[in-house]
Amino acid sequence: MSVEAHDITLTVNGETVAETIEPRMTLVDFLRDTLGLTGSHVGCEHGVCGACTVRVNGVIVRGCLMLAAQCDGAKVETIEGISDSGQLADLQTAFERRNALQCGFCTPGMLLTAQELLATGGVPSRDTIREHISGNYCRCTGYHAIVDAIESVAQDRARTG
Ligand code: FES
Numbered sequence: 001m002s003v004e005a006h007d008i009t010l011t012v013n014g015e016t017v018a019e020t021i022e023p024r025m026t027l028v029d030f031l032r033d034t035l036g037l038t039g040s041h042v043g044c045e046h047g048v049c050g051a052c053t054v055r056v057n058g059v060i061v062r063g064c065l066m067l068a069a070q071c072d073g074a075k076v077e078t079i080e081g082i083s084d085s086g087q088l089a090d091l092q093t094a095f096e097r098r099n100a101l102q103c104g105f106c107t108p109g110m111l112l113t114a115q116e117l118l119a120t121g122g123v124p125s126r127d128t129i130r131e132h133i134s135g136n137y138c139r140c141t142g143y144h145a146i147v148d149a150i151e152s153v154a155q156d157r158a159r160t161g
C-alpha cells in the first residue's frame with residue numbers, strides 16, 4: 001500500500017464499509033477485488049461498454065470511470081444488492097423468458113440501465129429503449145430480444161401500476 005493510501009467509508013448495498021485504498025483504484029475494481037462483488041463486470045475500462053454499471057447515490061455510473069476515493073460517504077448499490085431487493089425481479093424474468101442474454105456479460109449493466117429507464121414511468125417506445133441502452137454493449141444478442149424484454153416489462157408495470 002502506498003503512503004498516499006486513502007481511508008474511505010461508504011455504504012455498499014446497505015452495509016457500511018470502511019477500507020484503506022490506493023488513490024487510483026477505480027470503483028469497479030474496489031467492488032470486485034476488495035469487496036468480492038463480482039456481478040459488476042469490467043470490459044473496456046474506458047467508459048464505453050457499460051459492463052461496469054453501478055448506482056452511486058441513486059444514479060447509474062460507469063464504475064470504471066469513477067475512483068473509489070470519490071465514493072467516500074456515498075451510497076453505492078451493485079447488481080447483487082439491487083437484485084436481492086427484488087426491484088429487478090420482473091426484468092430478470094423477462095430477460096430469461098425472451099432470451100435476452102446469452103453469455104450474460106452485459107446483463108448486470110443492462111438490467112440497471114433498463115431499470116433506470118423504467119423508473120421514469122410509462123411505456124417507452126422501442127426507439128427510446130434502444131437509445132437508452134445504447135451505452136451498454138452486447139456482443140451476443142443483437143439487442144432485439146433485450147428491447148423486447150424491456151418493453152414487455154414496461155407494459156406489464158403500466159398495466160399493474
Ligand atoms: S468497463 Fe466500464 S464502460 Fe466498459
Ligand code: FES
Pocket residue numbers: 100101102103104105106107137138139140141
Ligand atoms: S449476452 Fe453476451 S454480451 Fe450480452
